[in-house]
Amino acid sequence: PETQVNIHCPCGLVKAFVEYSAGRTGAVRFLSVPAFAFATDVTVTVEGFGEVTVDISYGGAFYAFVDAQRFGLDVKESRTRDLVDAATAVTRAIKSQVKLHHPVSDDLAFLYGTILTDGRDQFSPEPTANICVFAEAQVDRSPTG
Template sequence: DVPGRGKVVVDISYGGTFYAFLSAEQLGLDVCSSKTRDLVSAASAVTEAVKEQFKLHHPESEDLAFIYGTILTDGKDAFSEEPTTNICVFADEQVDRSPTGSGVTARIALQYHKGLIQLNQSRTFRSSTTGSLFTGKAVK
């Protein structure tokens, strides 16, 4: 439950740090065309709600058991040759200019876990703010 935004479904995944993931559409936004300020405000509200409502655990270090930020996506998580777009809002409402290294790693782990991509299947991720691209894949 995100105050002022309603109930949303998030996934939490780890790629060097924990992120909450959800499509911007759940918040009435479009990650590709909404104003960055609106995306940042919505993502920050999600981060705060997750911090208040969920206790995270890290298998090796409890110092790493915290939500670092929220990544709003275009919802295109199933494998495609086309890039999928996201915005990463972290720390004190900072926006990563890139798709985010730890965020892409967490997003790949999540997509693999859900069976949306296979091992060694490359995905391309685009930053909604700069258009920069990262490519990654799940490996054993």
């Protein structure tokens, strides 16, 4: 048998399905909120940095993604303040230059932040790193941020 567990997350409702037998839990699967690429290779003019190309996606909130090297920064070695300043400048530029659209709710059509990446892609054999700068220049260095 399977039990559904509803998890209320900031991004919305996540439904988890937990197998159980003889009083023990087993495999777990989940259904999360929709996620999609909103736009790729979008060029915006960023104050202090000129033209910058970003990708914008949604997975509970809209985020911009850009390689930190574009700003002469390294997500592992650079000062956090410098990373935050670059990401915040990107966020400001996108908010003023790109109109976002959410397919279900206009209330969700806003950029929550910018994620600076280490430049490795999904096919990298090595772990990747990033820094997520969101809301009012808050920093998240967790695996999901």
